[in-house]
Amino acid sequence: MENKKIIFSGVQPSGNVTLGNYLGAIKNWVDLQEEYNCIYAMMDLHSITVRQNPQELKKKTLDLLALYIACGIDPEQNILFVQSHNHCHAELSWVLNCYTYMGELQRMTQFKDKSKNHADNINAGLFTYPVLMASDILLYQTDLVPVGKDQMQHIEICRDIAERFNGIYGDVFKIPEGFMPKAGAKVMSLQEPTKKMSKSDENPKAYISMLDDLNVIAKKIKSAVTDSEGIIEYREGDETKAGINNLITILSAVTGKSIESIVSEYSGKGYGDFKADVAEAVVECIRPIRAEFDKISQDKKYLTDIYEDGAMKATRIAERTLKKVYKKVGFVV
Numbered sequence: 001m002e003n004k005k006i007i008f009s010g011v012q013p014s015g016n017v018t019l020g021n022y023l024g025a026i027k028n029w030v031d032l033q034e035e036y037n038c039i040y041a042m043m044d045l046h047s048i049t050v051r052q053n054p055q056e057l058k059k060k061t062l063d064l065l066a067l068y069i070a071c072g073i074d075p076e077q078n079i080l081f082v083q084s085h086n087h088c089h090a091e092l093s094w095v096l097n098c099y100t101y102m103g104e105l106q107r108m109t110q111f112k113d114k115s116k117n118h119a120d121n122i123n124a125g126l127f128t129y130p131v132l133m134a135s136d137i138l139l140y141q142t143d144l145v146p147v148g149k150d151q152m153q154h155i156e157i158c159r160d161i162a163e164r165f166n167g168i169y170g171d172v173f174k175i176p177e178g179f180m181p182k183a184g185a186k187v188m189s190l191q192e193p194t195k196k197m198s199k200s201d202e203n204p205k206a207y208i209s210m211l212d213d214l215n216v217i218a219k220k221i222k223s224a225v226t227d228s229e230g231i232i233e234y235r236e237g238d239e240t241k242a243g244i245n246n247l248i249t250i251l252s253a254v255t256g257k258s259i260e261s262i263v264s265e266y267s268g269k270g271y272g273d274f275k276a277d278v279a280e281a282v283v284e285c286i287r288p289i290r291a292e293f294d295k296i297s298q299d300k301k302y303l304t305d306i307y308e309d310g311a312m313k314a315t316r317i318a319e320r321t322l323k324k325v326y327k328k329v330g331f332v333v
């Protein structure tokens, strides 16, 4: 790999990859790939913190790889791999568990939310999830972690753990920075726009899956919840405007137009026309991705070659950091 700064990020193969995942994370990976050495994984270890169907998990993991590539991530230029194929992630996670406090983990909002949503399965993995995520990032001496807003708290705890470890043992880990897009860092549910768009939402109308039929995508946007005021205006923090704010943000993220220019373009227009335009813009954004996905996902050999090569390269890099950690803590290496 050339001597560039390093990016690490990933998506869990735990559901349908949504427009939120794309705009909040994957789209930025594509934009950043020239400037950085990038390592992107399918985070299967994380996904089993919530019960998964084994056959589906396997299929979703491979589909996710095909989707990364279909979205424009160049597999020649970047390292793409399955998290569980690199033994270092689980191993470093164990070590870092011993340098993370219960109190820190108890403050994580994602843990609190997921405990509420999966009250019958509040497992230890769900609790220590951020430590595994910190391990993912720190193993590669990562400079930048492009994620959506909901993951920023996990990047903060990753930095805290790394600083604590470095404070005891010297400079072992690079301290990473989080990176969020200007528009699309938090895409909201189409049905309850004060809630984040989530791939595990029970109501499929609430999210757009990158693999939905294009006409289904258009329908979902056209039936997005808005308000009765009838004014296309962006009002940050105004809950009654949450639906319109969200659609304006989505349009801004997919077209690259600023929020201000969208608001002035639609001033005086009705919600019907506006929604139809948002629907069209999203469909046109997803159409080529979908076509590419349909092609690549059939080619099992192509995908296998990529993830095998990725695992080898990722493991080689990660083992260097893991070995350093083992030496520092006093293991016989």
Ligand code: TYM
Binding pocket: 008, 009, 010, 011, 012, 013, 020, 021, 022, 023, 024, 025, 043, 046, 132, 133, 136, 137, 145, 146, 147, 148, 149, 150, 151, 184, 185, 186, 187, 188, 196, 197, 198
């Ligand atoms: P996950 O799989 O929930 O989401 C993947 C990425 O999509 C972003 N995202 C969103 N962005 C905008 N609007 C939304 N509604 C939305 N929903 C999700 C997430 O912020 C994320 O960037 N813990 C991570 C996976 C992970 C990881 C890592 C990421 C594991 N280890 C190391 C970076 C580095 C997660 O659950 O993402």
